[in-house]
Amino acid sequence: MFDTIIDPTVGAPGDAERGRTALATRPADLAGLRLGLLVNTKRNAADFLEEVSGLLADRYGVITTLTRTKPSIVHPAPPEMLDELRGESDVVVVGVGDCGSCSASAVADGLQLEAAGIPAAVICSDAFRVSADAMASLQGTPGYEYVTTAHPVASLSRDGVRERAEQALPEIVSMLTRHAVAVAS
Amino acid sequence: MSIDQAQLDQLKQTLQADDYRLDVDVQGDSADVAIVAGPDACEECLVPKPLMQSMLAPVLGVQPESIRLVYPTDPA
Amino acid sequence: MTTVADPAWTAAQDPARTAAEAIRYCYEQGWTDGLPVVPATQEDLEAFLATTDRDPDEVIGAQEHLNRRVTVRQAAVNAIMAGCEPEYFPVVLAAWDALNGEPSTNGGAWQSTSGPAPLLVVNGPVRQRLGINHAGGVFGPGFRANATIGRAIGLLVRNGYGIKPQELEQATQGVPGRWQMVIGEHEELSPWEPLSVVGGLERGVDAVSATLIRACEYVDNRHTESAEAVLQDFADSLSRIGAYLGFRHSSGGLVLGPEHAKTLADAGYSRADVQQWLFEHATHTEAELAAAGKGGGAPVTDGVVAMMPSAAEIPVIVAGAANAAISMVFRPFGWASWSGRSVPVQYAAASRPSPVQEVTP
Numbered sequence: 001m002f003d004t005i006i007d008p009t010v011g012a013p014g015d016a017e018r019g020r021t022a023l024a025t026r027p028a029d030l031a032g033l034r035l036g037l038l039v040n041t042k043r044n045a046a047d048f049l050e051e052v053s054g055l056l057a058d059r060y061g062v063i064t065t066l067t068r069t070k071p072s073i074v075h076p077a078p079p080e081m082l083d084e085l086r087g088e089s090d091v092v093v094v095g096v097g098d099c100g101s102c103s104a105s106a107v108a109d110g111l112q113l114e115a116a117g118i119p120a121a122v123i124c125s126d127a128f129r130v131s132a133d134a135m136a137s138l139q140g141t142p143g144y145e146y147v148t149t150a151h152p153v154a155s156l157s158r159d160g161v162r163e164r165a166e167q168a169l170p171e172i173v174s175m176l177t178r179h180a181v182a183v184a185s
Numbered sequence: 186m187s188i189d190q191a192q193l194d195q196l197k198q199t200l201q202a203d204d205y206r207l208d209v210d211v212q213g214d215s216a217d218v219a220i221v222a223g224p225d226a227c228e229e230c231l232v233p234k235p236l237m238q239s240m241l242a243p244v245l246g247v248q249p250e251s252i253r254l255v256y257p258t259d260p261a
Numbered sequence: 262m263t264t265v266a267d268p269a270w271t272a273a274q275d276p277a278r279t280a281a282e283a284i285r286y287c288y289e290q291g292w293t294d295g296l297p298v299v300p301a302t303q304e305d306l307e308a309f310l311a312t313t314d315r316d317p318d319e320v321i322g323a324q325e326h327l328n329r330r331v332t333v334r335q336a337a338v339n340a341i342m343a344g345c346e347p348e349y350f351p352v353v354l355a356a357w358d359a360l361n362g363e364p365s366t367n368g369g370a371w372q373s374t375s376g377p378a379p380l381l382v383v384n385g386p387v388r389q390r391l392g393i394n395h396a397g398g399v400f401g402p403g404f405r406a407n408a409t410i411g412r413a414i415g416l417l418v419r420n421g422y423g424i425k426p427q428e429l430e431q432a433t434q435g436v437p438g439r440w441q442m443v444i445g446e447h448e449e450l451s452p453w454e455p456l457s458v459v460g461g462l463e464r465g466v467d468a469v470s471a472t473l474i475r476a477c478e479y480v481d482n483r484h485t486e487s488a489e490a491v492l493q494d495f496a497d498s499l500s501r502i503g504a505y506l507g508f509r510h511s512s513g514g515l516v517l518g519p520e521h522a523k524t525l526a527d528a529g530y531s532r533a534d535v536q537q538w539l540f541e542h543a544t545h546t547e548a549e550l551a552a553a554g555k556g557g558g559a560p561v562t563d564g565v566v567a568m569m570p571s572a573a574e575i576p577v578i579v580a581g582a583a584n585a586a587i588s589m590v591f592r593p594f595g596w597a598s599w600s601g602r603s604v605p606v607q608y609a610a611a612s613r614p615s616p617v618q619e620v621t622p
Contacts, residue, residue: 002286006301008338008420009292012320012330073229099203099230127202130195131232134240139328151202214374235324248431250372 021111021141024119026177027090031061036089036118038077038109039069043154044161045096048123051165052093052172060173065089074101076108086116091176095123097146098153103128104135107146111139121175123168127151147171192244203230205257215251216241222257231256287342291425294415294440298342308347309337313354314609321354322361324371324422327429331421336413339420343413349391349406351606352469353413356381356443359471359604360414365594370473371424376432377473377594378439379414382578384457385467387606388445390614395445397582399516400438400477400589407443415440436475444580450519451579452526459532460603467606472576473594475511476504482521483586488528491521491586492535496542498590499575500568502553505545512569512593513543514576519583532577540572574599 027033035056037049046069056062066088070077077085085092092113097103103124110122124132126148136144149164156164188211197207204223209216218241220231231237234256238249245252283300287293299305310317310333317334324330333354340353360366360379370377383393394404401407424430448455457468478501482494499513515535517525525535544565550556560566569575576599581587593599608614 002283002300004302005283005286006303006306006338007290007292008301008335008342008416009423011335011421012318012332074233099227100199100205101230101232104232104236125202128199130199130240131236134232134236138236138239248372248374250370250431251374 021115021139021144023114024117026119029060029177030056030091030173033062033090034065034088035062036085036092037064037067038081038085038092038094038113039067040073040096040102040106041069042073042096042098042102044156045098045102045153047158047161048096048149048153048165049093051162052123052169055165055169056173059169062091070105070109072105073099074105076105076112082112082116085113086118089118092118092120093123093172093176094120096149096153097122097124097128097132098151100128100131103132107132107135107144108139110146111136111141111144119176121172122146123149123172125149125151125153145175147175187246189244189246196240196244203227205231209245211245211247214247215253216245216247217253217255218245219255220257226257228258231258292342292416292420294412294419296412298416299344301338301341305341305347306334306337309341309345309350310334312347312350312609312612313607315354315607321357322417322421324424327422327424329422331417335421336417339416340409340413342420343416344405344409345413346391346405346409348612349410349413351608352383352387352391352393352406352467353410355467355469355604355606356410356414356471357417359469359602360473362602362604363471363473363600365473370594371418371422372430373594374431374433375475375594376430376435376439377475378436378442379411380472380474380591381411381414381443382456382470382580383443383445383468384448384455384462384470384603385465385606386614387467388448393443393445395447395580397584399444399447399580399582401441407445408441411441411443438477442474444516444578446578447519447580450522450583452522453532453577453579456576456578457603460601462603462605468603469606470576470599470603472514472599474514474591475594476592477516478590478592480588480590481586482588486524488525488530489538491524492538493542495588495590496539496544499539500543500545502545502550502555504592505550505553505555505568512574512599514578514591514593514599515539516578516580516589516591518581518586518588519579520586521588522579523583524586533572535577536572536575539575540567540569543568573601 039046039049053064068081094106094109097106106122110120113120124146147168149168200207204226206221208219238252241252242249284297287298315333319333320330322331388395391406393406418424446456456470458464460470462468480494482491504511544567547561547564
């Protein structure tokens with residue numbers, strides 16, 4: 001009878017009682033897929049993702065179509081950046097969460113992308129698991145999985161970065177493709 | 186409720202990786218927490234205060250809103 | 262008059278009955294602060310949104326840890342429910358922005374055990390236009406704009422952030438008058454510049470200043486013509502040990518009745534002079550603090566502890582009727598006192614008040 005009364009609890013879209021973020025459906029393999037890179041301004045983050053991009057191209061036939069750098073290290077990517085990634089990529093790699101706030105915001109980015117239907121692999125350094133996990137819980141998705149690499153990343157040489165990217169690659173690939181684990185996380 | 190020392194140490198290590206020190210003073214059901222910057226600390230690397238409060242709350246055994254949190258960037 | 266008693270017929274035909282049912286429906290949804298609300302409809306919403314040029318989807322506040330962000334549209338819905346008229350809405354938005362600009366509202370104030378209450382002070386000709394009381398009985402009740410603008414803020418915290426008492430809101434006792442303290446400054450009887458001018462705006466600009474407070478206490482002093490004696494009386498309340506937290510004191514402020522303000526101004530005191538006097542005299546000895554179990558912590562000079570953080574952090578406002586020498590001391594929440602900034606009320610280009618109504622500075 002009172003359907004015309006406006007509900008005062010409805011706020012900005014996507015806020016109501018945020019439940020667990022369901023992960024996007026994973027592709028069976030990565031060949032020919034479009035890769036988006038979401039980079040933060042932490043030192044060596046861009047190089048790290050560039051190395052990942054090169055390795056994914058050489059070994060899995062993935063084409064990097066878009067690289068975007070976040071304007072803020074503290075906050076998740078703005079909506080327009082998210083829209084671009086959604087429009088021009090099939091899978092996204094996010095990183096590198098090598099500080100308290102950037103590991104947290106990288107996890108928030110991963111969850112945003114999953115919610116938008118884009119499989120994402122988030123890279124954080126192992127020293128910042130606490131803040132990354134805290135953000136996942138805060139976003140209603142405790143136990144969200146991400147790829148870790150040893151801290152620090154910022155002080156590595158380019159060769160060091162390449163080596164790390166190489167080490168992280170299997171996990172990144174499985175995070176972007178493995179159905180069972182991704183769904184059960 | 187009481188302080189979870191193992192978790193607190195872990196949190197301290199996390200902050201230390203960004204060159205921050207964590208000073209904690211719990212009084213009953215509230216706490217004063219100051220985060221102090223070292224010489225190599227990066228201002229942007231601290232998580233937003235509400236997130237820090239929600240991280241500290243279970244560790245200190247107090248409600249997030251009872252944690253008075255001081256950041257190095259706060260006006261004196 | 263019909264005597265037909267068929268309830269279905271009555272509900273369908275009697276608008277008053279329908280309204281009562283709609284109010285009941287809102288209670289059942291958990292949308293009210295305990296008092297009846299006005300059910301919000303699309304038509305009302307459009308009228309409210311027409312008073313501002315801001316995007317209805319603009320996010321005007323967030324509680325990151327709760328994953329809640331409130332919008333201009335949602336503020337309008339809650340203002341309707343609080344009983345506001347559409348032309349109050351720009352003041353509601355300014356009040357909300359003013360509160361969000363205060364350091365004390367960050368970091369869980371809405372959920373705090375102190376249960377602090379916004380004190381919202383309105384300056385400018387908008388007081389006359391909307392009938393915002395600034396004279397007798399300024400702390401209410403009885404004036405629709407004062408009562409509903411404050412209530413709109415409370416409903417937005419409740420419904421927008423989902424912060425409800427005994428749930429996410431953990432007030433031990435709360436504060437009387439929470440969501441009710443909207444006062445106009447009595448600029449016409451104030452001997453000093455409007456608070457909004459102290460807050461950085463031009464005289465004659467409609468504005469809201471905000472702070473969160475934990476208590477109000479009257480100072481009744483009709484017995485002296487000495488400005489210093491009146492000030493000493495205020496200093497006594499300001500320095501109350503109960504508001505001292507053992508290591509840092511809360512600030513304090515004054516809502517002066519016009520008679521007290523006149524006494525002080527006639528003796529040559531500017532607002533800044535009043536603040537400075539109070540800062541210097543709102544003190545306790547170390548021994549007095551120790552006797553109340555609150556020794557140590559604060560900086561001591563010659564055995565005396567200043568209870569106010571600084572002169573500038575003692576807001577002085579003039580409001581009420583000039584019929585008795587009564588004032589109110591209020592106590593800000595936490596140790597972040599007033600930011601010192603007032604927020605101008607912004608109107609939609611189409612509904613901006615005509616220049617005739619504006620006061621030329």
